[in-house]
Amino acid sequence: MFFKKKKSDEERILPTHIAIIMDGNGRWAKKRSLPRTAGHAAGSKTFKSIARYCNKIGIKYLTVYAFSTENWKRPKSEVDNIMNILRDYLKDTDSFKDENIKLEFIGDREPLADDIKELMLKAEADSASATGLHLNIALNYGGRDEIVHAVKRIVAEGINAEDITEQTISEHLYTAGQPDPDFIIRPSGEYRLSNYLIWQSAYAEYWFSDILWPDFGPKDLDRAIEDFSRRNRRFGGI
Ligand code: FPP
Secondary structure, three states: OEEEOOOOOOEEEOOOEEEEEOOOHHHHHHHOOOOHHHHHHHHHHHHHHHHHHHHHHOOOEEEEEEEEOOHHHOOHHHHHHHHHHHHHHHHOOHHHHHOOOEEEEEOOOOOOOHHHHHHHHHHHHHOOOOOOOEEEEEEEEOHHHHHHHHHHHHHHOOOOHHHOOHHHHHHOOOOOOOOOOOEEEEOOOOOOOOOOOOOOOOOOEEEEOOOOHHHOOHHHHHHHHHHHHHOOOOOOOO
8 A cells, every 4th residue: 555755756655554562651751750650641642642643644553562461560559550541541432433443452351450341342342333543452461471362262162283274373363353563663762572462573574763652753653654665575585
């Protein structure tokens, strides 16, 4: 798919599925002598504006890493704060519905609070027929945990070992039925995947930047997409 750039005649290729590790909230807050909670609040604003922007420019899938299976190790007050940001967001999804964004959660829901689980189901049901951006929020998500869940389900379904293919695994992941991310963005100067979409990212392009997530704006996304567009993607061929 081609997307006309605003300021030049050059055409760029849009990724189909962008995955973002929303990193650097804590450091953003620290730089301003603010509590980490202020960083997450600012990160949440950035999340909303980037999701809207992706929808506007025609990105089909966006997956954001909101809370990992490892994030429970943080102080309880910080975990509660992130969950409260999520609660507030889920109580106000009308704006996303109005924008035709389809919301889905990936990750293990089991340990989450009951009210959050209900809000998640409601948000998914309310936006199920949206035809714009498909927005995945990874919550209590871990790539290895996802693969373990997939294998357990494959075994439980009694699928024979010789019938298991890569497609069988893909179809049992939280992202079943979705295209794999072709572009993974990690701001904040870290160069790790941190257990994010480890199966799905086998052929993704990566983009790293020093920008802290709360400072990440549509212009930065444009820059990343321009880089993506320039890369020659060969999938192991020549
Ligand atoms: C990583 O930065 C960020 C998180 C673990 C939380 C991300 C959550 C949000 C942005 C809120 C999302 C809200 C919704 C509604 C999806 P960090 O805290 O590890 O930053 P640091 O490495 O600078 O300490």
